[in-house]
Amino acid sequence: MFYRENGQFKTSYQSDQQIFPITQDRLGVLAIIAFAFIGVPMIFDEYMMRAILIPFLILSLAALGVNILVGYCGQISLGSGAFMAVGAYAAYNTFVRIDGMPLIVALLSGGFFATLVGIVFGIPSLRVRGLYLSVATLAAQFFCDWAFLRIKWFTGDTASGSVAVSNLQVFGLPVETPVQKYIFCLAVLVVFGLLAKNLVRSAIGREWMAIRDMDVAASVIGIQPMYAKLSAFAVSSFIVGVAGALWGFVHLGSWEPAAFGVERSFQLLFMVILGGMGSIMGSFFGAAFIVILPIFLNQFLPAVGGLVGLEISTAAVSHAEFMIFGALIVWFLIVEPHGLARLWSVGKQKLRIWPFPH
Amino acid sequence: MKKRTLITAAAIAALGASSLVSTQAMAAQEQFFPMLVYRTGAYAPNGIPFANGMHDYYKLVNARGGINGVKLVVEECETGYATDRGVECYDRLKGKNGGATVFQPLSTGITFALTEKAPGDKIPLITSGYGRSESADGGVFKWNFPLAGTYWTGADVLVQHVAKTLGGMDKLKGKRIALVYHDSPYGKEPIPLLQERSAELGFKLDLLPVSHPGVEQKATWLQVRRNRPDYVFLWGWGVMNSTSIKEAVATGYPREKIYGVWWSGAEPDVKDVGAGAKGYQALAMQHSTGFDAPVVKEILQKVHGKGQGTGPKDEVGQVLYMRGLIAGMFAVEGVRAAQERFGKGKHVTGAQARWGYENLNLTQPKLDALGFKGVVRPLSTSCQDHMGSSHARIQTWDGKTWKITSDWYEADESVLKPMVKAAADKYAASKKLQRRTPADCQS
Numbered sequence: 109m110f111y112r113e114n115g116q117f118k119t120s121y122q123s124d125q126q127i128f129p130i131t132q133d134r135l136g137v138l139a140i141i142a143f144a145f146i147g148v149p150m151i152f153d154e155y156m157m158r159a160i161l162i163p164f165l166i167l168s169l170a171a172l173g174v175n176i177l178v179g180y181c182g183q184i185s186l187g188s189g190a191f192m193a194v195g196a197y198a199a200y201n202t203f204v205r206i207d208g209m210p211l212i213v214a215l216l217s218g219g220f221f222a223t224l225v226g227i228v229f230g231i232p233s234l235r236v237r238g239l240y241l242s243v244a245t246l247a248a249q250f251f252c253d254w255a256f257l258r259i260k261w262f263t264g265d266t267a268s269g270s271v272a273v274s275n276l277q278v279f280g281l282p283v284e285t286p287v288q289k290y291i292f293c294l295a296v297l298v299v300f301g302l303l304a305k306n307l308v309r310s311a312i313g314r315e316w317m318a319i320r321d322m323d324v325a326a327s328v329i330g331i332q333p334m335y336a337k338l339s340a341f342a343v344s345s346f347i348v349g350v351a352g353a354l355w356g357f358v359h360l361g362s363w364e365p366a367a368f369g370v371e372r373s374f375q376l377l378f379m380v381i382l383g384g385m386g387s388i389m390g391s392f393f394g395a396a397f398i399v400i401l402p403i404f405l406n407q408f409l410p411a412v413g414g415l416v417g418l419e420i421s422t423a424a425v426s427h428a429e430f431m432i433f434g435a436l437i438v439w440f441l442i443v444e445p446h447g448l449a450r451l452w453s454v455g456k457q458k459l460r461i462w463p464f465p466h
Numbered sequence: 467m468k469k470r471t472l473i474t475a476a477a478i479a480a481l482g483a484s485s486l487v488s489t490q491a492m493a494a495q496e497q498f499f500p501m502l503v504y505r506t507g508a509y510a511p512n513g514i515p516f517a518n519g520m521h522d523y524y525k526l527v528n529a530r531g532g533i534n535g536v537k538l539v540v541e542e543c544e545t546g547y548a549t550d551r552g553v554e555c556y557d558r559l560k561g562k563n564g565g566a567t568v569f570q571p572l573s574t575g576i577t578f579a580l581t582e583k584a585p586g587d588k589i590p591l592i593t594s595g596y597g598r599s600e601s602a603d604g605g606v607f608k609w610n611f612p613l614a615g616t617y618w619t620g621a622d623v624l625v626q627h628v629a630k631t632l633g634g635m636d637k638l639k640g641k642r643i644a645l646v647y648h649d650s651p652y653g654k655e656p657i658p659l660l661q662e663r664s665a666e667l668g669f670k671l672d673l674l675p676v677s678h679p680g681v682e683q684k685a686t687w688l689q690v691r692r693n694r695p696d697y698v699f700l701w702g703w704g705v706m707n708s709t710s711i712k713e714a715v716a717t718g719y720p721r722e723k724i725y726g727v728w729w730s731g732a733e734p735d736v737k738d739v740g741a742g743a744k745g746y747q748a749l750a751m752q753h754s755t756g757f758d759a760p761v762v763k764e765i766l767q768k769v770h771g772k773g774q775g776t777g778p779k780d781e782v783g784q785v786l787y788m789r790g791l792i793a794g795m796f797a798v799e800g801v802r803a804a805q806e807r808f809g810k811g812k813h814v815t816g817a818q819a820r821w822g823y824e825n826l827n828l829t830q831p832k833l834d835a836l837g838f839k840g841v842v843r844p845l846s847t848s849c850q851d852h853m854g855s856s857h858a859r860i861q862t863w864d865g866k867t868w869k870i871t872s873d874w875y876e877a878d879e880s881v882l883k884p885m886v887k888a889a890a891d892k893y894a895a896s897k898k899l900q901r902r903t904p905a906d907c908q909s
Contacts, residue, residue, distance in 0.1 A: 154557070158553075158557045159558060163554075253677075257677075268654045269650075272578065272581075272582055272896075274582060274897055275897075359553075360549065360550065360579055361579060361582040362579045362581065362582045363549070363578075364578070364651050366575060369678070403554060407558075422505050422517075422542040423510075423544070426505065426544040
């Protein structure tokens with residue numbers, strides 16, 4: 109009733125090709141973005157900003173990058189943590205070694221070096237696919253873990269291998285307080301989200317999807333598998349690299365290679381699978397699920413226990429958190445194998461015909 | 467309908483009761499001590515006794531009547547030894563219950579991350595026996611307190627002890643020492659000092675990293691077997707320690723030649739191997755086990771005796787339990803010192819507590835009164851020296867329990883001081899920080 113596109117006629121190609129052809133969608137997304145920029149900093153406190161929203165934004169960006177590779181191009185990758193690490197350490201080195209380096213350029217250079225590494229480790233995708241490829245990309249993970257632990261030059265010759273940045277600013281504006289950090293991450297995410305959405309709608313995005321659906325057929329109709337696969341690796345690693353740089357610079361402030369271990373790669377892959385492969389929206393759902401749910405459970409369970417007069421020990425909460433989280437993953441995968449994004453679109457479909465479902 | 471009304475009524479009653487309790491509590495003076503703990507994961511065997519010791523000490527202080535009447539409020543947050551979860555816990559707890567007094571991360575990785583955040587929030591960090599070694603320099607690291615020892619002092623004491631058993635510092639020349647370390651900021655911390663010492667004294671240093679969590683060490687110990695180092699220094703944590711000792715048994719490397727840091731010398735590390743680990747030696751940071759210490763007896767009586775103990779009773783007095791206890795004592799005594807200046811029996815802020823940690827003066831009579839006789843040596847901090855003491859001893863596992871087997875050692879100031887200063891200056895330069903002025907020391 110409220111949500112239907114009847115009567116919205118497209119009279120030009122431009123209006124037919126816009127990202128959100130339905131007016132309600134467009135207004136809704138604009139409202140969400142406006143709320144995120146203006147409303148959220150006013151409502152939420154520092155803890156929410158620093159501990160939940162900033163990690164959520166940055167990991168959404170990383171999941172977006174992984175989704176391009178895994179969801180759109182069908183190349184399963186377990187090296188995303190490594191590309192994040194490359195982004196973080198490359199950005200660190202450009203930022204620290206070159207005097208007066210602007211933050212944004214440093215972040216983009218993180219993305220650039222991650223792209224190079226991503227292309228190199230994407231080369232096996234030309235010969236192997238599926239599970240075999242995921243094992244090959246795992247090599248990227250182990251190689252980068254090794255490099256950042258062993259090659260002292262990357263970590264600024266610090267004794268412990270832990271590096272730190274401070275005094276961040278963009279165009280003279282400081283990025284120090286939680287609100288500033290949040291706005292900065294949000295701005296980066298919006299820009300990259302828009303870029304990614306447009307990329308997957310364009311010719312190259314269609315090539316990726318053709319490769320994903322059947323690479324032999326795609327090459328028969330004139331798509332070069334090499335170009336399509338490597339470009340997916342490049343774009344994905346760039347976004348993941350920038351996310352890694354943000355994770356180090358903005359979220360942690362001081363980090364060690366363990367922050368980008370193999371668990372991070374799995375986490376990102378699960379975000380994409382749970383959120384919805386081949387869906388920009390799904391990346392956000394997946395990140396929210398993986399980042400926010402454990403922290404929510406960790407605080408919600410003792411609160412519930414306290415309400416019924418039960419004091420749950422820290423260890424029990426932690427174990428329960430893992431169990432409930434695991435059970436929810438299985439449940440969601442059974443109920444909706446196509447991810448949370450699919451649930452979202454089913455919901456939209458239902459809204460469209462509501463209140464007359466037939 | 468009736469059922470729902472009942473539930474609603476019960477919920478409202480519960481809410482009302484809880485708010486009543488909290489308002490009552492707020493009337494009395496309170497001091498909030500957050501605890502970052504890990505009771506799960508690969509490091510839990512060692513994290514649990516430490517957390518229990520600290521928690522029990524806070525309970526004991528409350529049973530004794532608080533800090534000059536100010537009651538302690540304690541809340542735990544599980545980090546799982548993961549840096550990002552640790553940062554989340556820090557953000558979660560720092561503003562609760564009137565503001566956090568002090569944080570003790572019990573993880574070198576989390577310490578590095580919080581070192582960047584704590585100055586902005588004006589909350590001190592105690593990293594007793596771990597963390598950044600250069601943070602002993604209070605002139606640069608205003609908010610960090612590596613009380614009673616850092617990894618550099620630990621490594622230096624180990625070198626001194628080995629030299630002593632050989633019969634002199636010059637006897638180390640030509641020897642070969644392997645450092646088997648946890649491949650993280652924690653394990654890498656002692657490397658600069660050992661390198662410095664190896665260049666100075668002429669022993670050869672092999673660096674053998676073990677990746678997290680440390681259950682896979684076959685390759686490392688094959689290298690040990692091939693290189694045949696004269697001594698092995700073990701810098702492990704959690705499951706890595708017991709695995710290392712098992713591998714040493716398997717490769718036939720004499721346990722008497724293995725020296726662990728203080729985080730590698732506790733009951734969980736050797737108890738699985740039992741008699742096989744006999745002869746393994748480790749640093750004792752000030753203390754070893756403390757089954758006979760007066761404070762332990764008091765805890766058994768006043769905390770465990772009332773059924774309020776945090777962990778199992780037989781673990782009270784073990785090495786890591788004692789270390790948790792001591793870390794808790796440092797945190798409380800800093801607040802007591804701060805109360806002397808800012809008002810006895812009053813809540814102190816994090817910034818005021820920082821002054822207390824910086825002007826800590828634990829004399830022997832004070833320690834005796836607290837029940838720490840024979841557990842901790844007298845310790846005093848100052849604006850420049852945030853460590854207070856660098857004394858340590860060696861303890862040996864006799865198959866059943868840890869026994870102190872050496873005299874006191876003190877880290878060599880002539881080696882450490884320039885290194886700490888150089889590293890702190892490097893940190894200050896990278897952060898564009900100025901050294902603190904004498905006026906700042908008074909604040």
